[in-house]
Amino acid sequence: MTLLEYIKGCRNRVDEQLKSILPDNSQVSVRLVEAMSYSVFNGGKRIRPILVYAASEAVGGQPAQADPAACSVELIHAYSLVHDDLPAMDDDDLRRGKPTCHKAFDEATAILAGDALQTLAFEALTSADHDLPDPVRLKLVRELAQASGYAGMCGGQSMDLNSVGSPLNQEQLQLMHSHKTGTLIRASVIMGALSSGHVESKQLTHLTRYADAIGLAFQVQDDILDVTADTEVLGKQQGADLALDKPTYVSLMGLDGARELAGSLCQQAIHSLESFGDRAKILRQMAEYVIQRSH
Amino acid sequence: MTLLEYIKGCRNRVDEQLKSILPDNSQVSVRLVEAMSYSVFNGGKRIRPILVYAASEAVGGQPAQADPAACSVELIHAYSLVHDDLPAMDDDDLRRGKPTCHKAFDEATAILAGDALQTLAFEALTSADHDLPDPVRLKLVRELAQASGYAGMCGGQSMDLNSVGSPLNQEQLQLMHSHKTGTLIRASVIMGALSSGHVESKQLTHLTRYADAIGLAFQVQDDILDVTADTEVLGKQQGADLALDKPTYVSLMGLDGARELAGSLCQQAIHSLESFGDRAKILRQMAEYVIQRSH
Numbered sequence: 001m002t003l004l005e006y007i008k009g010c011r012n013r014v015d016e017q018l019k020s021i022l023p024d025n026s027q028v029s030v031r032l033v034e035a036m037s038y039s040v041f042n043g044g045k046r047i048r049p050i051l052v053y054a055a056s057e058a059v060g061g062q063p064a065q066a067d068p069a070a071c072s073v074e075l076i077h078a079y080s081l082v083h084d085d086l087p088a089m090d091d092d093d094l095r096r097g098k099p100t101c102h103k104a105f106d107e108a109t110a111i112l113a114g115d116a117l118q119t120l121a122f123e124a125l126t127s128a129d130h131d132l133p134d135p136v137r138l139k140l141v142r143e144l145a146q147a148s149g150y151a152g153m154c155g156g157q158s159m160d161l162n163s164v165g166s167p168l169n170q171e172q173l174q175l176m177h178s179h180k181t182g183t184l185i186r187a188s189v190i191m192g193a194l195s196s197g198h199v200e201s202k203q204l205t206h207l208t209r210y211a212d213a214i215g216l217a218f219q220v221q222d223d224i225l226d227v228t229a230d231t232e233v234l235g236k237q238q239g240a241d242l243a244l245d246k247p248t249y250v251s252l253m254g255l256d257g258a259r260e261l262a263g264s265l266c267q268q269a270i271h272s273l274e275s276f277g278d279r280a281k282i283l284r285q286m287a288e289y290v291i292q293r294s295h
Numbered sequence: 296m297t298l299l300e301y302i303k304g305c306r307n308r309v310d311e312q313l314k315s316i317l318p319d320n321s322q323v324s325v326r327l328v329e330a331m332s333y334s335v336f337n338g339g340k341r342i343r344p345i346l347v348y349a350a351s352e353a354v355g356g357q358p359a360q361a362d363p364a365a366c367s368v369e370l371i372h373a374y375s376l377v378h379d380d381l382p383a384m385d386d387d388d389l390r391r392g393k394p395t396c397h398k399a400f401d402e403a404t405a406i407l408a409g410d411a412l413q414t415l416a417f418e419a420l421t422s423a424d425h426d427l428p429d430p431v432r433l434k435l436v437r438e439l440a441q442a443s444g445y446a447g448m449c450g451g452q453s454m455d456l457n458s459v460g461s462p463l464n465q466e467q468l469q470l471m472h473s474h475k476t477g478t479l480i481r482a483s484v485i486m487g488a489l490s491s492g493h494v495e496s497k498q499l500t501h502l503t504r505y506a507d508a509i510g511l512a513f514q515v516q517d518d519i520l521d522v523t524a525d526t527e528v529l530g531k532q533q534g535a536d537l538a539l540d541k542p543t544y545v546s547l548m549g550l551d552g553a554r555e556l557a558g559s560l561c562q563q564a565i566h567s568l569e570s571f572g573d574r575a576k577i578l579r580q581m582a583e584y585v586i587q588r589s590h
Binding site for chain 2: 023026027028029031032033036079083086088089106107108109111112114115116118119120122123125126134135137138141142144145146148149150151154155156157158159161162175176179
């Protein structure tokens with residue numbers, strides 16, 4: 001199977017799972033559940049679920065064991081995008097070429113849809129439809145919560161917002177990104193491995209190193225795409241971050257420097273998987289995919 | 296012990312627990328963790344944690360077993376208030392007599408503080424500091440998630456927002472409130488009982504009936520206070536709901552009708568606890584407290 005076939009398979013799988021989790025109607029508020037579905041099924045790349053499945057495979061887990069984790073990380077990611085796009089945050093009108101949630105619905109609905117998607121991420125880990133052992137589920141809840149909250153994604157997003165107009169140096173930029181996007185990417189890899197029910201702590205250490213490297217590489221590549229890709233391919237305004245005077249790896253290191261960093265992080269990521277053998281093939285390919293993608 | 300002494304003891308206990316859970320500093324975003332603490336320690340009544348402890352007691356549980364549930368329901372409540380107060384939602388400047396979170400900080404920080412408080416609620420249930428059995432913790436996560444999301448609190452809040460300017464009838468008003476505030480009050484009672492680790496399904500049925508009755512009574516009393524209490528005592532603008540053309544029990548049934556309904560719900564609640572004996576004394580007193588409070 002090629003990487004692209006694997007990716008397509010994961011996307012279909014997680015989309016089917018997400019469809020079964022997301023409500024298609026409500027006696028309380030149809031508008032809310034429509035906004036939730038709109039925000040989840042909007043052509044997302046599903047990078048995080050793919051990492052969940054690939055990490056599960058790397059430690060010998062089955063895809064069915066990884067389904068709850070795959071759904072929950074994507075729901076957290078979807079909620080964070082809905083809130084990030086709000087007028088009080090990044091104030092984006094477009095997301096992947098379509099109106100953002102608050103544009104397609106309204107601001108209040110977008111706030112609530114984000115809130116309810118976060119809740120659903122945790123509910124997905126407890127669902128009776130899956131038969132993961134309780135201790136595994138609980139580890140997944142803990143990992144997801146620690147990655148998403150003040151010490152993780154929310155903290156990084158807050159640091160990012162507070163940095164507009166007062167550029168961060170490279171160390172601060174790395175701290176910000178390692179939280180804003182890095183912790184959830186790490187959680188995706190760790191949760192995939194934990195889902196298998198049999199992962200050694202040494203394996204978790206290696207996977208953490210892998211995830212931290214590709215998480216950073218992912219962000220560096222985002223910064224590169226912000227200045228090199230067409231608006232149409234990117235699905236958002238090209239140069240948007242530069243226009244906001246947000247610090248980026250390109251503004252700090254130049255385009256060549258950023259490309260070199262991305263390549264070196266990719267190699268670090270691959271190197272950290274040495275002990276896993278063939279089962280980590282997809283994870284290795286994903287490291288390359290992250291820095292080769294065009295959007 | 297009088298009810299007021301019990302209430303004071305619970306407030307002190309849960310505040311101490313919340314202090315140990317909430318971060319007092321951050322290397323990522325000090326502003327975010329300050330906004331979180333500001334929103335949790337703002338003179339809240341802690342009704343939901345009190346119900347957790349009282350329900351735990353009603354089935355023979357110990358306060359220490361109920362601590363994680365008590366913290367988590369209060370964190371969900373705190374996050375919901377921060378988001379409800381936002382300009383795009385209820386647009387409130389004051390909460391319990393103090394500037395609302397987005398006034399004291401800024402809108403983006405308030406959105407993120409709410410998000411991170413929700414995450415922390417789920418993290419609190421997984422903390423290694425408590426020794427609840429894994430199956431109990433997982434039931435608590437599930438109960439909290441189901442009560443807070445699209446089918447619970449968020450759904451009710453969305454229904455409420457969509458009703459401004461197009462008054463609900465009494466049945467719709469009840470559906471809205473049973474979700475917006477009722478599901479979290481029910482979760483508080485159920486989670487308190489579940490925390491004990493030994494609750495019978497028949498007991499859960501009785502406790503659910505109790506919780507649904509006091510949840511509704513609580514809302515009816517809120518509507519009564521909106522038109523009868525001083526702005527100073529209430530901590531928010533008196534008549535605020537009427538001014539927004541929001542449907543209330545008072546606007547639908549008149550003040551006397553609303554008072555009669557509150558009293559009858561209180562009696563229903565007390566009646567549903569018949570089989571519990573002396574251990575449910577506090578729950579019974581809480582039913583009366585809910586409709587007698589002045590703010």
